[in-house]
Amino acid sequence: MKTVSIGSLKIGGKSGGAGAFPIIAGPCSIEGKAHYLHTGNFLKDLGIQVLRGGIFKARTSPHSFQGIRESALEWLPQTKKDLGLPLVSEVNDPRQIEVLDDFLDCYQVGTRNMFNYELLKELGKTKKPIILKRGFAAMIKEWLLAAEYLVQSGNEEIILCERGIRTFEPLTRNTLDLTAVAYLKQNTHFPVIVDPSHAAGDSALVIPLAKASKALGADGILVEVHPEPGKALSDGDQALDFEGMRNLYHSLQDKPSIAPIYKNKSEVQIQV
Ligand code: PEP
Ligand code: MN
Numbered sequence: 001m002k003t004v005s006i007g008s009l010k011i012g013g014k015s016g017g018a019g020a021f022p023i024i025a026g027p028c029s030i031e032g033k034a035h036y037l038h039t040g041n042f043l044k045d046l047g048i049q050v051l052r053g054g055i056f057k058a059r060t061s062p063h064s065f066q067g068i069r070e071s072a073l074e075w076l077p078q079t080k081k082d083l084g085l086p087l088v089s090e091v092n093d094p095r096q097i098e099v100l101d102d103f104l105d106c107y108q109v110g111t112r113n114m115f116n117y118e119l120l121k122e123l124g125k126t127k128k129p130i131i132l133k134r135g136f137a138a139m140i141k142e143w144l145l146a147a148e149y150l151v152q153s154g155n156e157e158i159i160l161c162e163r164g165i166r167t168f169e170p171l172t173r174n175t176l177d178l179t180a181v182a183y184l185k186q187n188t189h190f191p192v193i194v195d196p197s198h199a200a201g202d203s204a205l206v207i208p209l210a211k212a213s214k215a216l217g218a219d220g221i222l223v224e225v226h227p228e229p230g231k232a233l234s235d236g237d238q239a240l241d242f243e244g245m246r247n248l249y250h251s252l253q254d255k256p257s258i259a260p261i262y263k264n265k266s267e268v269q270i271q272v
Contacts, residue, residue: 001084006022007192021220023050023248027053027239028053028235039053054089056093070099087103088105091107091108092113094119097122101128110133114146115135123155125153131193132150132159132161134177140180140183160184174198176199176209193220195223206244210248216260221252225240
């Protein structure tokens with residue numbers, strides 16, 4: 001299986017190549033075997049090295065699609081192996097860890113669960129990298145304290161993911177806090193990635209936000225892609241279609257004109 005480096009961490013194994021600017025891409029939700037293979041093969045051919053895809057979904061409304069859940073287990077582990085790409089997926093509950101640990105390469109803690117300390121304590125006992133998304137109303141300090149829960153339980157392989165915060169602005173789904181990315185690059189040793197899809201809530205805004213993230217010195221991005229966004233079972237408005245994904249991929253191959261240099265000071269001191 002391929003491996004990709006995100007900052008100092010590796011997803012999918014302990015050795016292997018690194019993308020210049022790693023892109024983790026895939027659907028918001030895995031919708032079935034054909035959907036997974038269709039999207040996964042497209043992304044693999046494009047050069048994407050890590051897939052994302054929700055299995056257990058944390059939805060604001062209980063009436064919304066809750067994910068393919070346990071029914072994926074019949075086919076997903078083997079299909080994922082055949083495709084040969086590492087997979088990132090969200091874990092919502094400590095009971096899901098055992099189910100997912102056999103075949104996931106990296107856990108994602110979603111925005112709604114950043115404050116779920118019992119989950120963090122259990123997840124910290126695992127040996128795989130963890131993408132820790134920022135709570136949509138979390139201060140940077142609270143986010144770092146959530147990371148501390150993982151560290152305290154034994155897992156330091158943490159990738160922080162800025163995915164937008166809730167502000168007074170209603171015209172975008174969230175407000176992407178690029179200042180937080182710069183702050184974290186300057187003040188912590190954790191790799192920092194950006195999720196422009198959930199920040200924007202609109203596929204038309206994803207490419208500019210991704211480019212800004214790269215220019216700022218983020219360690220990569222996490223984006224949502226769907227073969228037919230209009231038919232997606234979750235987050236269709238923000239999903240890139242295949243053409244959009246191709247455009248994103250190619251627009252990120254250019255080098256930024258000014259590469260930012262952060263003089264990483266030391267571990268940030270968190271006062272509790
Ligand atoms: C997701 O990645 O599909 C997701 C639910 O993200 P967030 O937790 O940032 O809303
Ligand atoms: Mn989503």
